[in-house]
Amino acid sequence: MPNLDDLQVFCQVVRYKGISAAAKAGGMQRSKVSRRLQELERKLGYQLLIRTTHTIELTEQGRWLYEQTNSHLTVLEEVMTVLEEQNREPKGTLRIAIPPVLGVTEFFTDVIEHYTSLYPKVAVEVEHQKQPIDLRRTNTDIQVLPVYSQAVDDDLVQQYFLELPCAMVASVEYVNRFGEPHCLDDLRHHKLLGSRYSKMQLPESFNYFVYSEDLHLLRNLARDGKGIAMLPTVMLKRGFEEGILKPLLTDHRFSDLKTTLIYASQPYLSQRCRKMVQLLKKTAEKEGLISYPA
Numbered sequence: 001m002p003n004l005d006d007l008q009v010f011c012q013v014v015r016y017k018g019i020s021a022a023a024k025a026g027g028m029q030r031s032k033v034s035r036r037l038q039e040l041e042r043k044l045g046y047q048l049l050i051r052t053t054h055t056i057e058l059t060e061q062g063r064w065l066y067e068q069t070n071s072h073l074t075v076l077e078e079v080m081t082v083l084e085e086q087n088r089e090p091k092g093t094l095r096i097a098i099p100p101v102l103g104v105t106e107f108f109t110d111v112i113e114h115y116t117s118l119y120p121k122v123a124v125e126v127e128h129q130k131q132p133i134d135l136r137r138t139n140t141d142i143q144v145l146p147v148y149s150q151a152v153d154d155d156l157v158q159q160y161f162l163e164l165p166c167a168m169v170a171s172v173e174y175v176n177r178f179g180e181p182h183c184l185d186d187l188r189h190h191k192l193l194g195s196r197y198s199k200m201q202l203p204e205s206f207n208y209f210v211y212s213e214d215l216h217l218l219r220n221l222a223r224d225g226k227g228i229a230m231l232p233t234v235m236l237k238r239g240f241e242e243g244i245l246k247p248l249l250t251d252h253r254f255s256d257l258k259t260t261l262i263y264a265s266q267p268y269l270s271q272r273c274r275k276m277v278q279l280l281k282k283t284a285e286k287e288g289l290i291s292y293p294a
Contacts, residue, residue: 004073005036006036006037006039006040006043007040007065007069007073008073008077009022009026009028009033009036009037009040010037010040010048010062010065010066010069011066011069011070011073012025012026013033013037013049013056014056014058014062014066014070015070017055017056018055018056019033019034019037019051019056037049044061044065046059046061046062047059047061047062048061048062048065049062089119089121090119090121090122090270090271090272090275091119091121091122091272092121092122092123092270092272093122093123093124093125094122094123094124094125094141094142094272094273094276095125095127095138095139095140095141095142096124096125096126096127096140096141096142096143096144096276097126097127097128097129097133097138097140097142097143097144098126098127098128098129098143098144099128099129099130099144099145099146099215099259100128100130100214100215100216101164101215101216101232101234101235101257102144102162102259103126103128104234104235105164105234107162107283107284107287107289110283111276111279111280111283112124112126114279114283115275115276115279118275118279119272119275122272127140129143130213130214131149131213132145132149132150132151132152132262133152134152134153135152135153135156135262135263135264136153141263141264141270141272141273141276142261142262142263142273142276142277142280143262143263144161144162144259144260144261144262145259145260145262146196146197146257146258146259146260147160147258147259147260148196148197148200149260151260151262155265156262156263156264156265157261157262157263157264157265158260158261158262159260159261159262160258160259160260160261160290161258161259161260161261161280161281161284161290162258162259162284162289162290163256163257163258163259163289163290164232164233164234164256164257164258164259164289165232165233165256166197166230166231166232166233166254166255166256166257167230167231167233167236167247167248167250167254168228168229168230168247168248168249168252168254169222169228169229169230169231169236169239169245169246169247169248170190170222170225170227170228170229170245170246170248171222171223171224171225171239171244171245171246172243172244172245172246173225174222174225174226174227174228175246175248177225178190178191180246180248181228181248181249182249183249183252184202184203184249184252187202187206187228188205188206188207190227190228191209191210191226191227191228192206192207192208192209192227192228192229193208193209193210193212193218193221193222193226193227193228193229194206194208194210194211194212194218194229194230195211195212195213195215195218195230196213197230197257198229198230199211201230201254201255202230209226209227210226210227215231215232215235216235218231219231219235219236219239222239222245223239223244223245228248230254232257261277261280261281263277
């Protein structure tokens with residue numbers, strides 16, 4: 001019965017396209033790699049490689065064995081690396097993708113400040129993303145998305161996360177020029193600045209003057225008197241304080257903008273990623289911002 005070490009040596013020889021290159025990469029003697037390949041072939045009863053002076057060529061059985069074992073051994077190596085990592089101080093680079101609206105919250109600023117103080121050997125890269133991305137291909141550890149956006153890979157962990165209160169607003173200038181709506185139906189006679197979030201809460205028959213997933217764009221248009229927008233209140237604080245923006249339809253309760261936390265499943269979660277996920281959840285629960293399915 002062949003052992004995993006011999007199978008791993010065989011896969012490394014194929015990956016590095018030669019016995020010498022595989023021996024160098026694995027820190028082994030060339031003769032030892034050659035002997036282990038011979039032992040594997042003896043146990044299996046097949047020749048796996050045709051060896052020449054400068055190259056190797058897979059036999060039919062060798063090609064089949066590589067196709068069947070390589071991906072599984074790669075996963076096993078990743079698992080072992082993660083397990084070893086759990087006993088060490090987190091280090092490396094943590095990449096996290098968030099919607100732009102989250103980047104302006106005190107919550108996220110506090111999390112990053114706390115995380116970097118706890119784990120100074122981890123470099124944090126934050127990217128603003130409004131759409132789902134492939135975490136594996138982009139080498140991203142965590143993504144936060146609105147609940148209406150689905151993760152690219154169903155194998156990833158997807159957990160309900162933050163909920164952000166929202167309000168309908170317009171500039172004082174706009175209200176002075178076009179009047180103030182007093183019920184949802186009045187919005188038909190106004191210029192609506194909408195996103196997928198607002199479209200889910202307003203009647204389907206409503207038309208939009210500007211439609212975009214960029215909430216910062218909609219906020220800026222509202223501040224400039226271009227129309228009425230439904231936005232997270234965390235984006236509106238300065239506009240309210242400066243007297244530029246005015247809340248509308250305050251008697252109507254709009255649903256909070258809920259988000260999803262997306263990351264790799266166990267045990268593929270790195271130590272630095274695991275610590276960030278724990279801190280995000282702990283901080284959200286402490287501040288009463290955690291969202292759970294209804």
